[in-house]
Structure formats: C-alpha cells, structure tokens
Amino acid sequence: MKRNSEEKTLTRAEMEIMNILWNSEDAMSTHSIIEKYPDPKPAYSTIATFLKILTKKGFINYRKAEAGNKTFYFYPLLTRQRYTSLFMQETKSTLFGNSAKAMLHFFAQSEDISDEDIEQILNMIRSNGRS
Incomplete structure (x- = not known):
C-alpha cells in the first residue's frame, strides 16, 4: 500500500527545501530555491535530487514553464500548518x-x-x- 504525504515525515534536508517553498508566494525553479540557501550553496544536482524525492513522496508538485522552456516550477501540496499538525499528532501518538x-x-x-x-x-x- 502506498502511503500518502500526510503519513510521511520530512528529513532535515527535505525540511529546508519545504521551508523555502512554504515561505515563497509563488512556485519556484531549482535555481530560485538554491538562491534562498545561505552560503555555501548546495549543488544544483543535490537540490534536484531532493525535489524528485519530495515529488515522489507527494509533498510537492511542479509545473513546466511555457513551451520551449525546460524550467520546472515547484510548489508545496501541503501547507506548513497541515504538516506541523500531522507531525505533532504522530509525535503525540508515538512518544x-x-x-x-x-x-x-x-x-x-x-x-x-x-x-x-x-x-x-x-x-x-x-x-x-x-x-
């Protein structure tokens, strides 16, 4: 049985990306996400890998830019408040x-x-x- 995003937790690295996306009012490209990181900035491939993982886990989705442009824009599928509520419910239950x-x-x-x-x-x- 496949678990949905509401039943999963984020790793520390995934949480960093989610915080950047939650703090943004718009969907963000990989380059835009990297720009929000403090120095030293992570490699493009590192962020791209985490974005794939977050998409597969169901925390984020993406849309492709206009025709002819290869840029993808990522956005959260779950609000910070909803994730926090689910995380705290799981913590309360488990611990x-x-x-x-x-x-x-x-x-x-x-x-x-x-x-x-x-x-x-x-x-x-x-x-x-x-x-």
Whole structure:
C-alpha cells in the first residue's frame, strides 16, 4: 500500500527545501530555491535530487514553464500548518501514548518556560474554549 504525504515525515534536508517553498508566494525553479540557501550553496544536482524525492513522496508538485522552456516550477501540496499538525499528532501518538497531557508535561518539564509565557499559553488555551 502506498502511503500518502500526510503519513510521511520530512528529513532535515527535505525540511529546508519545504521551508523555502512554504515561505515563497509563488512556485519556484531549482535555481530560485538554491538562491534562498545561505552560503555555501548546495549543488544544483543535490537540490534536484531532493525535489524528485519530495515529488515522489507527494509533498510537492511542479509545473513546466511555457513551451520551449525546460524550467520546472515547484510548489508545496501541503501547507506548513497541515504538516506541523500531522507531525505533532504522530509525535503525540508515538512518544506520548496519544496523550496531549503527557506531551505538554514533557515540554513543560524540559523547557525553561517563564511565568509570563505560561500565563500566555493558558490564555491561548482558554480563548479556544478549553480550560
């Protein structure tokens, strides 16, 4: 059975490319993606390989430029928010027994959260109708 993009995770290198695509308002060519990388820039062939992988995994798609032009323009099929939601659901399920309480407890214990941040988090939870 073929798994769709909503059931897969991104590697660190794939995430870099996805962040570039998510931050763009338009589809991007391979050269445009490389331009967004800090120095030292990756090789064209490296980015092209990752774009093929991301296409095969179903995270991105592409369109070809006008007739006579060999340039492909890549765009995400999944929003950053949707991917983050799926990733966090999988993390909660896999590492925390599907317990949001256990996951939040872990972050509260392992992060240095200020009293002000805790108050803001509680206010966000309350404003969503949950307290």
